[in-house]
Amino acid sequence: MNLYLGVDVGSVTTKYALVNEEKKVLSSCYLKTSGDPITALKEGLTLIKRHFPSDGEIRGVGTTGSARHLAGVVVGADVVKNEITAHAVAAITLIPEVRTIFEIGGQDSKLIIIRNRVVEDFAMNTICAAGTGSFLEHQADRLRIPIEEFGKLAFEARQSVRIAGRCTVFAESDMIHKQQLGFGKPEIIKGLCEALVRNFINNLATGKNIEVPIVFQGGVAANQGIVRAFKDFFQGKKTIIVPEEHGIMGAWGVAILSMGHERESTVFQGFDVIHKNFENRSFTCEDCPNNCEIVILKEEEKIKALWGSRCGKWVPDLVERKLVETEDVLLEYSEK
Ligand code: SF4
Structure with missing residues (x-):
């Protein structure tokens, strides 16, 4: 069986996707990079090996993410692509009629405009942490709430509290101020989700035509509070789809891209990489x-x-x- 491996190494998380010729994801993993991409790459490869089909053979490897060049050398990549292309390919494969992609990861966020299955425009925020997953994680940690429960808690809010979301410093001091005024955690979390969405729209979507369907992907798409904040922002008038594979879309997309590599055979270094120094x-x-x-x-x-x-x-x-x-x-x- 011919298989294709996609690797997406970001500064916060590392994702793998193993794909067959029909572009179906057979196995995947999502790990913390924890400041050590090489260890994360080896751990991910170990997990992929564990579920590797006995009749499978890797025919192509693609890497993406901020450490894509490093990953490309360590794992052996036939194609190395930027995240915009990788995310767009996965979204178009899954939902061919997609017109807009929202992607919020651990350290950055992206808005991609698709027309006729081609990337027409995009914007990327790599500077302001206020619109990213690490900011949410930091605040969840500060409020002593497991990040998995963060989004759910926002649904318990009886009202909205406006949090300044322009930058992390203002957002954090505003949250502390609202806590001191006696607002509960659910209200503050709801306010924070809305602030993140305003930040995303103001930084990335200004002047852009946001057409539906919108596909929301990246690790933060798992947060129901953010999904609802996006729906509320558009007053329920825009369709937002969160794919089941939202966390591994970049890895999936670059695995699909590796199917078109023009080498005679793959440069995949094999699973022995796990044991190399x-x-x-x-x-x-x-x-x-x-x-x-x-x-x-x-x-x-x-x-x-x-x-x-x-x-x-x-x-x-x-x-x-x-x-x-x-x-x-x-x-x-x-x-x-
Ligand atoms: S000599 Fe070349 S490598 Fe060295 S600083 Fe200048 S440009 Fe960079």
Whole structure:
């Protein structure tokens, strides 16, 4: 059986999707990246291996997400695509008539406009944390509410409390102020969900024509409080669909994209990657005012990939010499 693997590595979560030739998801996983994408990649691969069909063979691998290049080297990717394309492909596959995609993940949010099954426009918010899943998680933690119950609690609110959602600092101090005024947790949570939705619309949707159906995806789509806040914002006039696969849409989309790769065979590194040792290092190149941060990925002591040079001067041999020099200087320094 021909299979395709999609990997979406974000700064907060790492997702895998294993897909067959009919683009159906056979297995998937959703893990915390916890600041260590390489470990998250290995853990995800371990889970995928556990449910891997005995007659299955990986024919293509795709990676997406903010650590897509790193994931592409570690796992071995035939295609490396940005999140906009990956999310759009999955949504169009699932709901061909989709016109708008709302995607809210752990660290960023996106609005994608689709017309005739093609991305026509998009906007992405990578700067303001107030409209993301990590902000919600932080506030849930502060209010001592499990994040899974956060959305449900919003439904218990008897009224809405307006929370300033322009930025995390204002939102948090406004929430504390509203608590001090005696408002209950359900009201504050409902207010927070509405603030996040206003933030999303103001930052990403201004001047854009939001046509239906809207597909809402990303980890935050699991939060019923946010779904209802979106529906309320549009006064129930716009259809918002939350797919069952909302958390793994990026991984699913890039797995589908890997089906079209043009190599003779996949560059998938195999499940042995789980047992390999990888090490990440970096240094700042001071050879010109650009001061590029050169990131080095080593696999079992061998340089596997390099990133960050704007001029391309850093090749493995040169980096190896630089690392030896740096180590010599450090040794000399520590011996003094
Ligand atoms: S890598 Fe190239 S562009 Fe970047 S700082 Fe060094 S010399 Fe300049």
